[in-house]
Amino acid sequence: SSSVTLKNVAKTFTTPAGEMAFAVKDVNLAVEPGQLVTLLGPSGCGKTTTLRMLAGFETPSSGDIFIGPQKVTTVPPNKRDVGMVFQSYALFPHLSVYDNIAYGLAIKKVPKEQLASRVKKVLQLMHLDELQDRFPAQLSGGQQQRVALARSVVTEPRVLLFDEPLSNLDAKLREYMRDELRKLQQSLGITSLYVTHDQSEALAISDMVVIMNKGSVQQIGTPRDIYLQPQNRFVADFMGKANFLSAKVKEWRGTEAAIEWAGGVIRVETKRRMSEGQQVDCVVRPEFWTLDPSGEFEGRVLRTTYLGTHVEYEISIGSDIVTMYDYQHHVNGVSPQGERVRLR
Numbered sequence: 001s002s003s004v005t006l007k008n009v010a011k012t013f014t015t016p017a018g019e020m021a022f023a024v025k026d027v028n029l030a031v032e033p034g035q036l037v038t039l040l041g042p043s044g045c046g047k048t049t050t051l052r053m054l055a056g057f058e059t060p061s062s063g064d065i066f067i068g069p070q071k072v073t074t075v076p077p078n079k080r081d082v083g084m085v086f087q088s089y090a091l092f093p094h095l096s097v098y099d100n101i102a103y104g105l106a107i108k109k110v111p112k113e114q115l116a117s118r119v120k121k122v123l124q125l126m127h128l129d130e131l132q133d134r135f136p137a138q139l140s141g142g143q144q145q146r147v148a149l150a151r152s153v154v155t156e157p158r159v160l161l162f163d164e165p166l167s168n169l170d171a172k173l174r175e176y177m178r179d180e181l182r183k184l185q186q187s188l189g190i191t192s193l194y195v196t197h198d199q200s201e202a203l204a205i206s207d208m209v210v211i212m213n214k215g216s217v218q219q220i221g222t223p224r225d226i227y228l229q230p231q232n233r234f235v236a237d238f239m240g241k242a243n244f245l246s247a248k249v250k251e252w253r254g255t256e257a258a259i260e261w262a263g264g265v266i267r268v269e270t271k272r273r274m275s276e277g278q279q280v281d282c283v284v285r286p287e288f289w290t291l292d293p294s295g296e297f298e299g300r301v302l303r304t305t306y307l308g309t310h311v312e313y314e315i316s317i318g319s320d321i322v323t324m325y326d327y328q329h330h331v332n333g334v335s336p337q338g339e340r341v342r343l344r
């Protein structure tokens with residue numbers, strides 16, 4: 001397994017009107033051997049274009065791509081030793097599961113016995129042994145995606161690339177496959193780049209997450225970093241529900257700050273440099289609020305939504321409206337619209 005490095009990689013296209021447009025702008029990224037790194041961002045932000053440049057289907061307009069120490073910027077796809085899994089499974093319809101998986105090895109002219117033992121090993125690993133004689137049309141979506149995965153790992157590529165591989169599956173199966181895929185990737189230790197627009201999928205499977213918007217990298221970090229220490233408003237907003245509170249710094253001590261808001265004080269962990277009295281945007285995640293009769297913020301319930309795992313409240317506090325999640329509603333009950341509540 002190899003490292004993957006992107007150095008100042010950009011890709012421009014000419015629009016039908018004849019203007020130059022960036023699909024990807026100045027991307028710098030270093031993926032360590034064996035890591036799974038996710039490219040996450042809204043539709044059109046440049047995820048697929050980045051992956052296609054890694055695979056060799058597109059050539060960067062500028063910048064360089066390395067796999068391990070080897071510069072591969074202009075190396076053709078079949079010479080890169082990279083495996084790719086797509087949203088559409090792209091299985092050969094006229095080949096059995098076994099032959100679909102064996103295909104890549106046959107092309108590489110791997111000797112017969114070795115081919116058979118490697119296919120058998122992957123069939124077992126992916127729990128596909130009993131399906132090996134079936135054709136793709138005789139498989140469910142989840143089974144087809146398992147075959148596509150098996151086919152991509154059997155050649156033991158240096159790098160695996162995934163472009164939204166689970167988006168055709170229903171929610172339950174998607175979660176199951178997500179965990180299976182992560183387990184497989186870790187057990188094989190293959191460096192992987194994974195594209196998704198689904199925040200929870202990215203948080204669940206990644207060593208590192210790369211947040212992209214309009215072709216540019218917004219932040220690179222661990223899932224925890226991205227969720228709890230967003231570097232800008234776009235990241236905070238994209239990674240889940242966020243209350244943006246216009247507030248004032250009361251005190252700043254390196255990694256901790258006390259922020260004045262709505263007559264109370266919010267204590268936050270921060271990596272930002274601040275000064276006393278400075279106006280700031282403070283981001284509070286909905287699950288950080290707690291309903292508490294002795295809480296320092298008083299508000300009024302505007303709306304409640306029952307969501308099973310939690311109740312979503314909209315509460316007016318001072319001149320702001322905040323969203324709060326109550327995961328203890330089975331104990332607390334639900335406060336009706338109009339009720340005065342206290343939060344901490």
Ligand code: ADP
Nearest residue numbers: 013014022023042043044045046047048049050
């Ligand atoms: P994502 O996968 O994040 O949805 P893409 O990488 O597919 O985004 O696309 C990024 C941008 O580049 C989009 O604005 C898209 O329209 C544009 N783009 C992608 N491929 C081409 C192409 N072959 N020609 C022109 N524009 C393209």
Ligand code: MG
Nearest residue numbers: 044047048049
């Ligand atoms: Mg895409």
